[in-house]
Each structure stands twice: as structure tokens, then as C-alpha cells.
Amino acid sequence: MDSPKIAVIGAGVVGLSVAKILQEELRGSDISVIAEQFKDDTTSAVAAGIFRPGPSFRGSTQDITKKWIKDSWHYWVNILKTAEAPQAGVTSLSSYLFSNNSHVTRNHLIEDLVPVYRPVTGEELKICGGDWKYGAYYSTVLIECKRHLPWLEAIITSNGGKMVNKRIDSLSSLRGKYDLVFNCSGMGAEKLCGDLDLVPIRGQVLKVDAPWVKTAFYGDYDTYVIPGFDGVVTLGGTRQYDSYNTEVCKHDTAAIWERCCNLVPGLKRAKVVDQKVGLRPHRTPVRVEPELVEGSKVVHCYGHGGYGVTCAPGTAIDAVKIGLDLLKTNVKYKI
Ligand SMILES: Cc1cc2nc3c(=O)[nH]c(=O)nc-3n(C[C@H](O)[C@H](O)[C@H](O)COP(=O)(O)OP(=O)(O)OC[C@H]3O[C@@H](n4cnc5c(N)ncnc54)[C@H](O)[C@@H]3O)c2cc1C
Structure with a gap:
């Protein structure tokens, strides 16, 4: 098929990663990224963006999960090696992880992937406030979406892609307009797909x-202090299951501030410049699969929970592969 028309729903880190990888794989394709929110208004922009998958991040098999994480790691490291890394919002970062539960300081998903992942020494256990029993030190990358999303948008548009600011009310409303649709709508998939597994x-x-x-x-207790670009540090956090409240809660603010200042006492003199709330689109497993929706060829790529920045590229590589295979098939589609 010459120059297929493709829509990517969603301009968060997942949708834009899909669009960029798709352009690399299918030169000359006609791609529109359609989204209600862009850049700073997305959930992706709330994230600190540290590469650190957790055990709740799962594909349909363990091998798929591992592949997504490995592909993602190499994707980020490849950007890190280029002069464009700062514009892309990608930087290397070291991290200490303290806990009073020994299993929390292990991370079987990345221990063999990142350059350094080791238990801390007795001296290091005293670096932070708190009486910690266990700790790990590891090197990783950070991807700040405040920079990364505009960088992706610029690449996609310079290669002929279009950004369309629009809400899609149903997948079938795109029928007749596109040869292939990628659904990267994050929490939006709850309504678009009627997906009750998305929380x-x-x-x-x-x-x-x-x-x-x-x-x-x-x-412990979701306490984190993560430095980003321009001296801005993200303090967190909360992990409230099944909560749709997108307003800043002053009780959460007070608890985050107290926990982070206990962990890193020097923060007491830091000025708060912003407060943000986001709804992590959690689903087990993350949904990366094709579907014929009333005859339309759709590839879903959503449900990355708290690890969408980390694993967007790995899942996007698979979604694009599925999409290209689908384009080649002779399935009779009504769009
Ligand atoms: C506080 C917090 C901290 C986090 N920290 C990290 C971290 O350190 N590392 C990490 O890897 N992850 C982190 N995450 C998770 C990460 O932010 C998400 O997994 C990721 O942003 C999901 O990306 P997405 O592109 O799927 O969704 P989103 O960024 O939400 O993008 C969805 C897109 O779809 C569009 N859309 C939805 N429905 C429709 C519709 N009907 N019509 C048109 N457009 C639609 C939206 O407008 C938007 O453009 C964090 C999340 C939060 C909330």
C-alpha cells in the first residue's frame, strides 16, 4: 500500500514514541497525532521520568515484559549518547533507594541491565534522614517529558506528521478516514474501549x-526526591488506587513535604514552584495488541501505569511492528 493514512490517538510519551518509531519504519507515511491534551497538559508531563520499572509493570508474558524493558533501556541510552540528549530531556542519573524491607531494594527487572546496581554500604545507609535497614545504589536514566514531548513533536512534524488537537469520542468515528489507528490514549482508553481493567x-x-x-x-511509603533539568526536583508522592481526583490535595502536599524533608533535610530551604496531579493508567497486562473495531484496523498501546515513561519505547516498537504486519494483511476492513 502506498503512503497509508495513519492516526495515532494520544500525544503523551506513548503516542509520540509510537509516531516517531513509525516514521522511521515507514518512511513517507501520512501520520496524524490526534489528542485532546498536548505537552504539559498530559499525564506524561507530571512524571519525574526516572527509568525504574516496578513489579506491577507487566506484559502478557515475562519474556515480553523483559523485552520491553530491555528495548526501552537501549533506546534511552542511544539518545543519551547523542548531542541532542539535553534537548530530548534525557540525562543519566544515580539513585539511592532505602527501605526497612529487604525485598524493596532489589529490582530483578533492571539489576542486570543498568551499569551499576548494588547494595549500599553501612556508611551509605546513613546518608539520608531515617533509620534505614536496607539500601541499594544504582545508575539509570531520567527522561523529562517537559522537554521530551516537545522534542518528539518537533521531529514528527519536521518529518511531515501532523498534530491535531481534537477529542475522539469513539474509535468507530474514525472509520473511513485511516488505514490504521494506534490507540495510545492512556486513561482515555477506559471510555474509548470500555476497558474495565484500566484503573x-x-x-x-x-x-x-x-x-x-x-x-x-x-x-518507604512512596517517598521520592528526583532531580530533573534546570534545578527542578520532583518530590513525591502518592499512589491512590482507583482515585479520579485530579485536584491538588493539601493533605497530600503536607505529607509529601514532611516525608521528603525527613529523607533529605536540606530540602527544607527549597521553594515549591509547582504542584501536579496525574492519573497513572494502570492495567495488568499493559495492552499492546491488534483489534478489528467494526472492521477498522486498530493497535492498542496503553495501560503503562507508573512506568510509561520508562517503557514507552519498548512497547511502541512492538506496537509499530504489529501495526505494520496488520497493514500488510488482507483483512477486509470497512474504514
Ligand atoms: C505522579 C506521577 C509520577 C510518575 N513518575 C513516573 C516515572 O518516574 N517514570 C515512569 O516511567 N513513569 C512515571 N509515571 C507514569 C507515566 O506518567 C505514565 O505511565 C505515562 O505518562 C503514560 O503515558 P501515556 O502516553 O499512555 O498517557 P498520557 O500522558 O496520559 O497521554 C494520553 C494522551 O491521550 C490523549 N487522549 C486520551 N483520550 C483521548 C480521546 N478520547 N481523544 C483524544 N485524545 C485522547 C490525551 O489527551 C493525551 O494526549 C508517573 C505518573 C505520575 C502520575
């Missing part, structure tokens, strides 16, 4: 000005 996990964070913080720190 929001509410996260609130504080953004503070603290340019002296150069390392990420984690403590």
Missing part, C-alpha cells in the same frame, strides 16, 4: 527549586 492510580507531586540535589533518593 487510575492517582499521583501527586511537588516541584521544587533545589539545584543542589544531584542524586535521586527513595524511602
